Amino acid sequence: MVALKNSWHYASALTLILPTLAQSNYPDCTTGPLSQLAVCDVSLDPSTRAKALVAAMTLEEKINNTGHEAAGAPRLGLPAYNWWNEALHGVAAKHGVTFEDEGEFSYATSFPAPIVLGATFNDELVREVANIISTEARAFSNSDNAGLDYWTPNINPFKDPAGVGDRKHRVKTRFISPGDDLENPKVLATCKHLSAYDLEEWGGISRFEFDAHVSMQDLVEYYLPPFKTCAMDAHVGAFMCSYNAVNGVPGCADRYFLQTVLREHWKWEVPGHWVTGDCGAIERIQTWHHYVDDAPSAAAAALNAGVDLDCGSYFPDYLGEAERQGLVTEETLDKALTRLYTSLVQLGYFDPAGDQPLRSLAWEDVSTAEAEVVARDVATQGTVLLKNIDRTLPLSRNGTLTLVGPYINFTTEMQSNYAGPAKYIPTMIEAAEQLGYTVLTVQGTEINTTSTDGFEDALSAAQEADMVIFFGGMDNGIEEESLDRTRIDWPGNQEDLILRLAETGKPLTVVQFGGGQLDDSQLLSKSNIGAIVWVGYPSQAGGVGVFDILTGNVAPAGRLPITQYPKSYVDEIPMTDMNLRPGPNNPGRTYRWYDDSVLPFGFGLHYTTFKVSWAKKNFGQYDSASLTNGDRADLNTLDTFSLTVTNTGDVTSDYVALVFASAPDVGPQPSYRNHLPKRVNILPIQGLNPTKRSLHNILAQTEEVLRNLRHTGIGAVESSDENCIFAVGVEFLVDCTLRECGHLVERERVLD
Numbered sequence: 117m118v119a120l121k122n123s124w125h126y127a128s129a130l131t132l133i134l135p136t137l138a139q140s141n142y143p144d145c146t147t148g149p150l151s152q153l154a155v156c157d158v159s160l161d162p163s164t165r166a167k168a169l170v171a172a173m174t175l176e177e178k179i180n181n182t183g184h185e186a187a188g189a190p191r192l193g194l195p196a197y198n199w200w201n202e203a204l205h206g207v208a209a210k211h212g213v214t215f216e217d218e219g220e221f222s223y224a225t226s227f228p229a230p231i232v233l234g235a236t237f238n239d240e241l242v243r244e245v246a247n248i249i250s251t252e253a254r255a256f257s258n259s260d261n262a263g264l265d266y267w268t269p270n271i272n273p274f275k276d277p278a279g280v281g282d283r284k285h286r287v288k289t290r291f292i293s294p295g296d297d298l299e300n301p302k303v304l305a306t307c308k309h310l311s312a313y314d315l316e317e318w319g320g321i322s323r324f325e326f327d328a329h330v331s332m333q334d335l336v337e338y339y340l341p342p343f344k345t346c347a348m349d350a351h352v353g354a355f356m357c358s359y360n361a362v363n364g365v366p367g368c369a370d371r372y373f374l375q376t377v378l379r380e381h382w383k384w385e386v387p388g389h390w391v392t393g394d395c396g397a398i399e400r401i402q403t404w405h406h407y408v409d410d411a412p413s414a415a416a417a418a419l420n421a422g423v424d425l426d427c428g429s430y431f432p433d434y435l436g437e438a439e440r441q442g443l444v445t446e447e448t449l450d451k452a453l454t455r456l457y458t459s460l461v462q463l464g465y466f467d468p469a470g471d472q473p474l475r476s477l478a479w480e481d482v483s484t485a486e487a488e489v490v491a492r493d494v495a496t497q498g499t500v501l502l503k504n505i506d507r508t509l510p511l512s513r514n515g516t517l518t519l520v521g522p523y524i525n526f527t528t529e530m531q532s533n534y535a536g537p538a539k540y541i542p543t544m545i546e547a548a549e550q551l552g553y554t555v556l557t558v559q560g561t562e563i564n565t566t567s568t569d570g571f572e573d574a575l576s577a578a579q580e581a582d583m584v585i586f587f588g589g590m591d592n593g594i595e596e597e598s599l600d601r602t603r604i605d606w607p608g609n610q611e612d613l614i615l616r617l618a619e620t621g622k623p624l625t626v627v628q629f630g631g632g633q634l635d636d637s638q639l640l641s642k643s644n645i646g647a648i649v650w651v652g653y654p655s656q657a658g659g660v661g662v663f664d665i666l667t668g669n670v671a672p673a674g675r676l677p678i679t680q681y682p683k684s685y686v687d688e689i690p691m692t693d694m695n696l697r698p699g700p701n702n703p704g705r706t707y708r709w710y711d712d713s714v715l716p717f718g719f720g721l722h723y724t725t726f727k728v729s730w731a732k733k734n735f736g737q738y739d740s741a742s743l744t745n746g747d748r749a750d751l752n753t754l755d756t757f758s759l760t761v762t763n764t765g766d767v768t769s770d771y772v773a774l775v776f777a778s779a780p781d782v783g784p785q786p787s788y789r790n791h792l793p794k795r796v797n798i799l800p801i802q803g804l805n806p807t808k809r810s811l812h813n814i815l816a817q818t819e820e821v822l823r824n825l826r827h828t829g830i831g832a833v834e835s836s837d838e839n840c841i842f843a844v845g846v847e848f849l850v851d852c853t854l855r856e857c858g859h860l861v862e863r864e865r866v867l868d
C-alpha cells in the first residue's frame with residue numbers, strides 16, 4: 117500500500133540477523149541492528165541521533181510510527197512504543213501504563229485530584245508531588261509497565277461552574293513540572309488541551325464538534341496564558357491540541373496556534389518538543405468538524421499544522437495516501453518523527469542502562485512512606501473550611517460520632533478519574549473508628565437519588581450522637597470526562613437529608629466532596645448547620661486526611677481554587693458562550709468578572725485568626741523603559757511589597773496570602789476587576805504559632821501588571837478581610853508609553 121522509497125534499506129537489513137524480539141520496552145542498543153545506527157551513539161547530540169534513526173526508516177516504517185501505538189520497526193530493532201501514558205495525580209492505570217494484579221507494581225501513590233493540589237496554593241508542594249510522580253513513573257517504565265512520556269497536566273482554565281468540565285480537574289495556571297533538570301528530564305510532560313477546550317458534552321453539543329468563538333482579548337488574557345507558562349517558563353516537552361475548534365478551525369488543524377503562537381511566538385521550537393493530537397481528534401477534523409472532506413486530507417491538515425503524533429489511527433492509516441496525493445511531504449513527516457525520537461533520546465531511551473541512575477529506579481521507589489506523607493499533606497493543605505460557627509470544628513476528641521451520607525464508606529470514589537490503584541484507601545468510617553470515637557453509621561441516601569428510605573434511620577442515629585457529620589457531594593457519576601453538569605445545586609436529595617439532620621439540633625458538619633463546586637447557599641445560611649468543609653477528592657489519604665482537619669490535628673488553610681456560583685448561574689449563560697466579560701446576556705465569568713458569587717475564589721477560613729497588614733508605601737513613577745527591558749520583560753521586577761501576617765488566635769496554622777491587583781479603567785478595554793498576577797502573589801506561610809508574626813516581601817513582576825495597569829497600578833491596601841487582600845491601585849502613575857510594551861505589544865504581534 118505504501119510506496120517504499122527507501123527500499124534499499126530492506127536489502128541491507130537482510131544481512132543483519134534479527135534477534136528474538138526484546139522483552140524490554142527499551143531498545144537493544146548494544147548487540148541488535150539498532151546498535152549499528154548513530155541513534156545509539158551516546159557521543160552525538162540528541163537531534164543528530166534521532167535524525168539518523170529517521171533516515172534509516174522506510175516511508176512505510178515512518179508512517180507506522182506516527183500513531184500513539186507506534187509499531188516500531190522490527191527490521192531496525194526499534195521496539196514498539198506506546199506514547200499514551202497518564203499520570204495526572206499519580207501514575208494512572210491507562211493505556212501505556214499497566215498495573216499488576218498483585219505484588220510489585222500493583223499500586224502507586226495516588227495523590228488528591230489536582231483541584232485539591234490547586235487549593236493548597238503551595239507551589240513547593242506541587243513540585244514535590246511532581247517529583248514523586250515522575251520517580252514512580254520511571255520505576256514503572258524500568259519494569260516495562262509504562263512509557264517515558266505522560267499526557268498530563270490538563271491546564272485549561274475553569275471558566276464555567278457546570279463545566280465540570282473535563283474531569284481531569286484543572287489546576288489553574290500552576291504547572292506540574294516533572295523534575296526541574298531540563299538537561300536530564302525524568303519523564304516528559306504534556307500540557308493540554310490547546311486551546312479554549314472548555315466543553316465536554318453539554319446541551320447536545322459534543323467536545324468533538326464544538327466551535328468555540330473566542331475574542332483575541334479573551335484568548336490572550338485568559339485561555340492562553342497557562343499554555344504560555346508551560347511553553348516559556350516550564351519548558352514542557354509536549355503539548356496536546358484539543359478536540360474543539362476555535363473560531364472555525366479545529367484545534368489539531370490550527371497552524372496559527374501550533375506554529376505561529378506556540379513554536380514561533382513563544383519560542384517553544386526546541387529539539388525534542390512535539391505536539392500530539394487528543395485521542396481521535398485528527399479523525400474528527402473530518403468526521404465531526406467536516407473541516408475537510410476525506411481522511412487523507414484530515415491527516416494532512418494536522419501534520420501540516422504542526423501535529424507530530426496521532427493518538428488514533430488517521431496518521432498511520434492515511435498519511436501514505438496523503439503523501440501519494442501530494443498533500444504532505446516526506447520532509448514534514450521526517451520533521452515530526454525527528455521531534456518525537458529526539459525526546460526519547462533525551463530521556464535515555466537509546467542509552468545503555470548502566471550509565472543512567474534513572475534506570476535503576478525500582479519498586480522500592482514506589483509508594484514510599486515519604487510519598488504517603490506528601491499525599492496526606494496535599495489532602496490536608498488542600499482542604500477548605502467554608503463555614504464554622506460556634507466552634508463546631510475542630511471536633512471534640514471523644515464522644516459518639518454519627519456518620520451519614522454516601523461517602524461514609526467510599527474508597528476509590530475518592531480518587532476521581534485518571535487514577536491508578538492506591539496501596540490502601542481508608543474510609544471515613546475506618547478513620548473515625550481508629551481515632552477512638554464511638555461511631556454510628558447510616559448512609560441515609562445516595563449521591564443522586566430521590567429515595568428517602570434511609571432518612572429515618574439516619575435521623576435516629578443522629579439523635580444518639582454528640583456530633584453528626586454528613587459526607588456527600590459529587591462523584592464521577594455526576595461530573596466526569598464527557599459529562600458536563602446542567603445543574604450546580606446538590607444532587608439528589610442529599611441537601612434535604614442535611615436539613616433534616618440539622619433539625620435534630622446536634623452539632624452538624626457537612627463534608628463536601630467533588631471537583632466542581634456546588635451551591636452551598638442554603639447550608640451556609642442555616643444557623644443549625646455548624647460547619648462545611650470542602651475536601652475535593654482526597655484520594656489515598658481518604659478518611660485519615662479528612663479527619664486530620666475535622667479533629668484539628670491539622671489546621672485548615674486551603675482556599676477555594678474556583679468561584680462558587682449560585683445555582684441560577686447555569687440558566688444565565690450557556691456554557692457555549694466563551695465570553696468572560698459581563699454583557700447583556702452574560703453575568704460575567706470567574707472572579708475577574710463575576711461579582712455575585714456564593715463564595716469567592718480564594719475563600720477559606722481558619723481555626724485561628726490572623727491580622728494581615730501591608731506596609732504603606734508611596735509608589736513613585738515607574739520607568740517603562742527599564743521595566744520593559746530584555747527578552748522577558750514580563751519577568752522584570754515591578755516592585756516589592758511587604759506584608760506582615762500575625763497569628764492573633766490560639767491555634768498554630770498555615771496561612772496563604774493571595775494578593776490581587778485591581779485597577780479600574782485601565783488596560784485594554786474593557787478591563788477586568790480583579791487580577792491575580794502569576795507567581796508573585798501567593799504566599800504560603802507554614803505553621804505560624806499563636807502571637808507570632810511573619811514578614812514577607814512579595815515581588816511583583818511586570819507580567820500581567822503591565823497588561824492591566826496602563827495609567828495606574830498597585831497601591832496601598834484598601835481593605836483586607838479575613839481571606840483576601842485587595843490592593844486597590846490609585847497611588848502611582850505609570851507612564852503612558854506602557855501601552856507599547858509587554859503584553860500589549862505581544863497582542864499586536866499575535867494579531868499579525
Ligand SMILES: *[C@@H]1O[C@H](CO)[C@@H](O)[C@H](O)[C@H]1NC(C)=O
Pocket residue numbers: 176177180187188189190
Ligand atoms: C507496518 O504496520 C503494519 C500493520 O501493523 C504491518 O503489517 C507492517 O508489516 C508494518 N510495516 C513495517 C515495514 O514494519
Ligand SMILES: *[C@@H]1O[C@H](CO)[C@@H](O)[C@H](O)[C@H]1NC(C)=O
Pocket residue numbers: 512514515516582
Ligand atoms: C470527653 O472527655 C472529657 C474529659 O476527658 C469529658 O469531660 C467530656 O465529657 C467527654 N465528652 C464526651 C462527649 O464524652
Ligand SMILES: *[C@@H]1O[C@H](CO)[C@@H](O)[C@H](O)[C@H]1NC(C)=O
Pocket residue numbers: 525545557
Ligand atoms: C463498607 O464497605 C465494605 C466493602 O464494600 C463492606 O464490607 C462493609 O460492610 C461496608 N461497611 C458499612 C458500614 O457499610
Ligand SMILES: *[C@@H]1O[C@H](CO)[C@@H](O)[C@H](O)[C@H]1NC(C)=O
Pocket residue numbers: 564565566593594595607608
Ligand atoms: C440524577 O438523577 C435524576 C433522576 O432522579 C436524573 O434525571 C439525572 O440525570 C441524574 N443526574 C445525573 C448527573 O446522572
